[in-house]
């Protein structure tokens with residue numbers, strides 16, 4: 001109780017300071033943004049800006065030549081170097097990659113993902129990466145990704161949108177995309193269709209559990225480890241929801257893995273396609289020595305990481321994309337013209353302008369707005385900032401996409417044309433500048449799959465429906481590790497004649 005009391009006083013003090021800070025220091029914005037207070041460090045400025053924390057980071061980066069040090073409360077271990085300088089990004093993610101693993105702090109913060117690829121390092125990561133690469137390039141897995149997306153569009157998404165159009169009801173497009181991507185990712189990763197887009201099911205636990213876990217993980221970055229661990233232990237606030245999420249994932253995977261093991265034993269249900277659970281249950285341990293096919297907890301960690309990576313990123317990208325299209329009808333018109341002239345379901349690469357518009361949308365609204373690094377040994381970054389061994393480095397991908405010094409004076413504008421080269425093809429941008437799918441050896445494993453699925457969904461909707469975004473809603477991101485719209489994206493749809 002004493003700890004809770006102390007925490008209450010601490011929070012009240014922070015709000016008091018933030019309040020003071022706002023009224024006293026309004027005239028000097030930069031001082032307000034990065035004021036280093038005794039004991040509390042820069043935390044008050046950050047907490048004060050939580051509702052618009054990503055834009056706040058962007059402003060601070062721009063004002064500080066793309067790199068600054070964030071000082072957390074004294075002795076809390078939350079000091080961090082923030083950088084979006086492409087030279088530093090290239091150094092940490094590519095040229096000096098072995099010195100920048102995830103680090104032990106990352107593993108603690110992302111403990112819900114256990115030994116899955118997202119939090120793994122060293123030899124385990126290498127085995128997961130190589131085996132994951134083989135899975136994602138397996139003919140049967142590729143077949144399943146196209147067939148499952150096609151059938152989910154035809155059997156679920158289209159009937160759902162048709163019904164919404166017929167009944168003229170308001171739907172939350174963000175929720176629709178999350179459910180759609182969860183169902184397709186679940187088929188690919190577990191072999192089960194969760195049918196969460198079926199109109200009979202109002203809510204779904206996996207989605208809620210994942211959303212809470214992602215928010216809790218965001219806040220963990222700025223809290224002393226001891227504080228969030230204590231909150232988790234006694235079950236307070238967002239950490240209580242994190243615990244519930246973890247229990248839900250454990251029980252969901254226990255059922256899936258046990259059923260799959262029984263099927264494997266009985267030799268029944270031989271499928272033409274391959275999913276991540278069956279693939280890892282039969283993993284080749286001679287080739288990948290650190291994989292543990294007989295360990296249920298290991299399979300849970302590996303597959304949960306893939307499921308979360310597949311659902312949340314692509315649904316976030318599609319949501320912001322459709323919101324931007326609603327604000328830029330001229331882009332929608334151009335995409336429609338391109339689909340009419342060039343659409344070939346077997347060759348989506350022909351849709352160059354659609355690809356450009358998706359890239360431009362993710363530049364401004366990257367589904368994963370942050371990346372983290374922690375050097376093994378002390379180092380000096382190309383920007384001449386010194387970094388100590390095991391210190392924390394944060395790259396805000398959201399801010400990188402908005403830097404005028406990187407993207408030009410029109411950086412904040414939505415202009416798919418910036419991705420089109422003079423000969424009409426796609427313009428390539430280095431990944432240290434367009435970090436949406438990360439860079440170097442840890443580049444996103446699902447990039448091609450994500451682009452394929454997003455294009456299939458976008459073409460289906462753009463070809464067949466007009467939609468209108470409900471005017472009165474506030475569009476703002478949730479402070480989370482995934483860039484979601486706080487209250488969703490409410491729209492009405494009409495079937496095109």
Ligand code: HEM
Nearest residue numbers: 306309310313314317367368436437438442444445446450
């Ligand atoms: C628009 C969609 C997507 C975006 C923007 C995206 C972005 C990213 C980013 C930024 C990373 C690096 C994370 C980090 O290092 O902290 C990453 C890693 C990863 N992504 Fe994606 N991703 C997308 C879709 C997918 C899909 C559909 C899958 C497949 C299930 C997937 C699987 C992975 C995996 C397995 C990793 C870990 C790679 C490693 O650590 O070696 N992603 N993704």
